[in-house]
Amino acid sequence: xxxxxGGLNTVVRGLMAQQISLNTVGHNISNASTDGYxxxxxxxxxxxxxxxxxxxxxxxxGTGVDMQSITxxxxxxxDLQMWKENSTLGYGExxxxxxxxVEGVFHEPSDTGVQTVLNQxxxxxxxxxxxxxxxxxxxxxxxxxxxxANAVEQAASxxxxxxxxxxxxxxxxxxxxxxxTSDILSLNKMISMSETVSAGPGSAxxxxxxxxxxxxxxxxxxxxxxxxxxxxNYNIQSGSLNLVNSHSTTQLTTYSTKDPDYDYEVLNxxxxxxxxxxxGGELEGLVDTRDDSNFGVKGYxxxxxxxxxxxxKDFNAIHRDGYGEDxxxxxxxxxxxxxxxxNFYEAQYSDPTNAAYMTKGDWLKALExxxxxxxxxxxxxxxxxxxxKTKSSTDPTTPQGNASGDNAVKLAQALKMNTAGLLPxxxxxxxxxxxxxxxxTASLDSYYSAVIGALGVxxxxxxxxxxxxxTLVAQIESWRxxxxxxxxxxxxxxxxxxQKGYNAAARVITTMDEMLDKLINSTGVVGR
Amino acid sequence: MRITNNMIVNxxxxxxxxxxxxxxxxxxxxxDGKIVHRPSDDPIRTVRSLKFxxxxxxxxxxxxxxxxxxxxxxxxxxxxxGLNSIMSRVKELVVSADGTKPVDAMKAIGQELDGLINxxxxxxxxxxxxxxxxxxxxxxxxxxxxKTITDPLTNQSVEVxxxxxxxxxxxxxTKTGQVDPTQDSVNLSGIDAFGPEKDYDPIPPATDKVKTLxxxxxxxxxxxxxxxxxxxxxxxxxGGAATVGGTYxxxxxxxxxxxxxxxxxAVTAADFSTDGGTTWTAAAAxxxxxxxxxxxxxxxxxxxxxxxxxxxxxxxxxxxxNTNLVPDPNWMSSVGLQYVADAHDYMLQAQTExxxxxxxxxxxANMLDANNVTITDYLxxxxxxxxxxxxxxxxNSEAVYNAALSVGSKIMPKSLVDxxx
Numbered sequence: 046x047x048x049x050x051g052g053l054n055t056v057v058r059g060l061m062a063q064q065i066s067l068n069t070v071g072h073n074i075s076n077a078s079t080d081g082y083x084x085x086x087x088x089x090x091x092x093x094x095x096x097x098x099x100x101x102x103x104x105x106x107g108t109g110v111d112m113q114s115i116t117x118x119x120x121x122x123x124d125l126q127m128w129k130e131n132s133t134l135g136y137g138e139x140x141x142x143x144x145x146x147v148e149g150v151f152h153e154p155s156d157t158g159v160q161t162v163l164n165q166x167x168x169x170x171x172x173x174x175x176x177x178x179x180x181x182x183x184x185x186x187x188x189x190x191x192x193x194a195n196a197v198e199q200a201a202s203x204x205x206x207x208x209x210x211x212x213x214x215x216x217x218x219x220x221x222x223x224x225x226t227s228d229i230l231s232l233n234k235m236i237s238m239s240e241t242v243s244a245g246p247g248s249a250x251x252x253x254x255x256x257x258x259x260x261x262x263x264x265x266x267x268x269x270x271x272x273x274x275x276x277x278n279y280n281i282q283s284g285s286l287n288l289v290n291s292h293s294t295t296q297l298t299t300y301s302t303k304d305p306d307y308d309y310e311v312l313n314x315x316x317x318x319x320x321x322x323x324x325g326g327e328l329e330g331l332v333d334t335r336d337d338s339n340f341g342v343k344g345y346x347x348x349x350x351x352x353x354x355x356x357x358k359d360f361n362a363i364h365r366d367g368y369g370e371d372x373x374x375x376x377x378x379x380x381x382x383x384x385x386x387x388n389f390y391e392a393q394y395s396d397p398t399n400a401a402y403m404t405k406g407d408w409l410k411a412l413e414x415x416x417x418x419x420x421x422x423x424x425x426x427x428x429x430x431x432x433x434k435t436k437s438s439t440d441p442t443t444p445q446g447n448a449s450g451d452n453a454v455k456l457a458q459a460l461k462m463n464t465a466g467l468l469p470x471x472x473x474x475x476x477x478x479x480x481x482x483x484x485x486t487a488s489l490d491s492y493y494s495a496v497i498g499a500l501g502v503x504x505x506x507x508x509x510x511x512x513x514x515x516t517l518v519a520q521i522e523s524w525r526x527x528x529x530x531x532x533x534x535x536x537x538x539x540x541x542x543x544q545k546g547y548n549a550a551a552r553v554i555t556t557m558d559e560m561l562d563k564l565i566n567s568t569g570v571v572g573r
Numbered sequence: 574m575r576i577t578n579n580m581i582v583n584x585x586x587x588x589x590x591x592x593x594x595x596x597x598x599x600x601x602x603x604x605d606g607k608i609v610h611r612p613s614d615d616p617i618r619t620v621r622s623l624k625f626x627x628x629x630x631x632x633x634x635x636x637x638x639x640x641x642x643x644x645x646x647x648x649x650x651x652x653x654x655g656l657n658s659i660m661s662r663v664k665e666l667v668v669s670a671d672g673t674k675p676v677d678a679m680k681a682i683g684q685e686l687d688g689l690i691n692x693x694x695x696x697x698x699x700x701x702x703x704x705x706x707x708x709x710x711x712x713x714x715x716x717x718x719x720k721t722i723t724d725p726l727t728n729q730s731v732e733v734x735x736x737x738x739x740x741x742x743x744x745x746x747t748k749t750g751q752v753d754p755t756q757d758s759v760n761l762s763g764i765d766a767f768g769p770e771k772d773y774d775p776i777p778p779a780t781d782k783v784k785t786l787x788x789x790x791x792x793x794x795x796x797x798x799x800x801x802x803x804x805x806x807x808x809x810x811x812g813g814a815a816t817v818g819g820t821y822x823x824x825x826x827x828x829x830x831x832x833x834x835x836x837x838x839a840v841t842a843a844d845f846s847t848d849g850g851t852t853w854t855a856a857a858a859x860x861x862x863x864x865x866x867x868x869x870x871x872x873x874x875x876x877x878x879x880x881x882x883x884x885x886x887x888x889x890x891x892x893x894x895n896t897n898l899v900p901d902p903n904w905m906s907s908v909g910l911q912y913v914a915d916a917h918d919y920m921l922q923a924q925t926e927x928x929x930x931x932x933x934x935x936x937x938a939n940m941l942d943a944n945n946v947t948i949t950d951y952l953x954x955x956x957x958x959x960x961x962x963x964x965x966x967x968x969n970s971e972a973v974y975n976a977a978l979s980v981g982s983k984i985m986p987k988s989l990v991d992x993x994x
Contacts, residue, residue, distance in 0.1 A: 154609060161630075446711035446739050447713065
């Protein structure tokens with residue numbers, strides 16, 4: 046025999062279940078556009094039946110519905126995929142952006158790029174070759190030389206600015222990462238507390254959603270490996286670094302060093318005083334693009350340094366071999382104010398075993414046109430010192446007058462072809478000649494266009510990587526949404542279902558109420 | 574597969590953005606008609622574009638060089654033509670100076686020849702801009718100066734045209750590579766036009782040899798032969814006139830100065846100098862009245878008329894030519910004419926060489942022009958956008974964009990909510 050009010054209880058349970066389900070539907074709809082939200086559904090199971098004795102033996106009477114749990118629809122495998130691909134996307138995007146900044150520095154192919162400046166420099170030497178005694182032609186050579194030095198300096202300084210902005214970006218991103226890991230830690234604590242104390246594992250739905258969203262953001266900055274422990278905490282590792290676990294985080298900070306070649310500040314990441322090797326994500330993208338000596342900003346600075354070295358070594362050596370209008374040779378065309386540096390590159394050039402006195406940054410700084418050429422005094426006018434002829438006018442065998450532009454043509458040629466056949470004898474190492482700076486086959490033009498070609502290819506492949514990753518990430522996100530997303534129509538249909546269920550349960554209560562009313566108020570009043 | 578609203582929205586936005594990206598790229602290309610705007614758009618095209626632009630710049634520079642060379646050679650050529658007509662006139666004059674002409678006529682011819690020589694020297698000093706075209710590589714120094722110098726070897730004065738330039742070539746290269754004077758030189762030096770070169774030993778205290786031009790030197794000799802005279806210039810106009818006799822036994826011309834060392838109305842003693850007054854040798858006087866002074870060693874005699882005005886220190890200067898005191902028509906018609914013919918031939922040869930060089934430059938100019946067109950063509954093929962194709966692509970992507978917009982507007986807003994009442 047079941048209890049009198051047992052039926053009521055059954056239906057009340059039903060009412061509550063429908064009500065909770067409706068609430069969940071409302072929750073889902075409200076959060077339909079929330080980032081990282083996974084739709085929740087109530088697990089309804091029929092409650093334990095009651096045993097009744099009937100005439101044929103025992104029978105089971107249902108006792109209504111039980112709300113077992115509210116679960117979120119989430120595919121953790123998709124999440125792992127997403128976190129892996131997201132960090133590659135972050136890496137690629139950072140690299141693409143920075144490489145396009147470097148492209149902007151060189152500004153090719155256009156009329157205002159470095160190639161045009163070099164072409165005009167060449168033209169001015171060729172003009173000097175035909176009219177070497179003319180002051181205005183000499184002045185043009187001087188101005189174009191200044192333009193070349195300026196173009197190289199400008200490009201170098203813009204690249205150094207890029208490095209500074211990378212450093213700033215790195216600091217900002219690190220503070221974001223630290224913020225995220227702290228938030229994850231506090232969520233870890235909340236989730237593990239609520240799940241162990243009250244509702245059981247996997248039940249802190251909204252908190253978990255928030256935590257997963259934070260891990261999404263973190264994965265773009267740095268590659269992550271996420272494991273969940275038995276109490277519901279996320280252990281997040283990146284490379285060999287333990288970012289978050291159940292009770293602590295590792296705060297990442299920067300430490301600053303000076304680049305040995307160019308003397309700009311380099312920020313690197315450390316944790317607990319030990320340097321960290323970043324793996325994946327935007328952070329590694331920033332650091333790699335800054336420091337890599339092939340495709341990074343540093344690599345392009347190195348290439349500008351090689352151009353500067355070529356001008357200071359090979360070009361100057363050929364200029365030193367020629368004579369100015371005052372019949373004096375041995376002058377450099379490109380010469381800075383630092384005498385020690387000048388002695389070095391004149392001497393180091395001939396003896397490659399000399400210790401590296403000049404750093405790469407020094408080579409860039411030393412690229413200026415010789416100040417003696419700008420001297421306006423009437424006794425030693427600077428323009429006449431430019432060495433356009435190959436022999437002095439007092440040479441015993443083949444004297445040359447001031448209209449001879451042979452050395453000017455030679456200098457122009459040095460800009461266009463490999464200098465191996467043009468360089469003079471090395472006075473410190475006779476009878477050998479100077480060694481070409483760019484190797485045995487490259488000319489300045491071919492070197493520079495190889496640099497631009499490499500830049501183009503790297504930019505293009507970074508772009509391709511980003512495109513592919515974007516498609517992949519969009520695909521994964523789409524799968525995630527397919528599992529976890531809220532479909533309005535579905536929620537509406539559920540809403541109708543639960544509403545009708547609630548209505549039906551309410552109607553059953555009304556019926557039972559009438560029945561009980563009949564029983565309580567209307568039995569035993571015979572004859573009243 | 575279960576589809577949710579967010580999926581539809583996301584996929585719509587992604588495709589939409591892709592369509593906009595395509596349009597953006599096409600718009601960037603259509604704005605300036607170039608395919609490539611940064612190396613990562615197309616690295617291979619970029620590298621080719623750099624190469625072609627460099628080639629084009631080189632071509633333009635060499636075209637400029639050829640123009641400069643051509644104007645230089647044209648100027649030289651017109652100068653040489655002027656010289657040609659001068660030499661023709663000189664030949665006429667020398668032919669006309671035969672034995673039938675009196676001394677005065679010869680003198681007139683000599684003066685005209687002097688004028689023609691000056692005209693030739695002026696042509697030799699032609700400039701283009703501020704550069705002397707006949708100076709070789711010393712193009713800011715005037716090449717030809719007419720001078721009378723004393724030959725240190727023979728101690729005689731000789732009229733020459735000194736050459737201040739050099740014999741080097743001015744090169745205007747028309748291709749990459751080092752200067753090659755045999756192929757790309759554009760000038761005639763003074764020695765090429767007026768040579769060959771005849772050097773005189775340096776006159777102390779100078780240490781450089783004196784370079785002179787033989788053709789012009791010989792013309793000057795002819796002129797001097799025509800203008801031979803035994804006119805005497807005297808320093809004291811109230812002194813007695815001097816007459817000159819005898820036959821000069823030295824070579825070439827000689828300036829002789831006779832100085833009175835003792836006089837009282839009649840000159841009793843005199844000395845003479847052959848080097849312009851530096852050393853004086855006493856002249857031997859004979860017994861006549863007034864005495865005839867023999868200038869020992871020269872073969873010349875002079876006699877000074879007696880006047881009260883004769884004073885110690887008076888000087889008498891005169892040129893003495895070799896052998897004869899009057900122009901020698903035999904010499905003129907043999908040696909002189911030969912000199913003229915040699916000089917003319919020399920100049921014609923120089924002009925012919927110049928003409929050959931000039932025509933090769935014309936050919937080079939045409940080649941460079943054709944090259945320019947070719948390179949510009951390559952550049953256009955490489956860099957320029959196929960505008961009709963790009964516009965069609967743009968229209969396509971615009972249509973796709975519109976279609977996406979309208980389809981999206983139809984799908985997205987509807988849901989079951991609109992149909993429940």
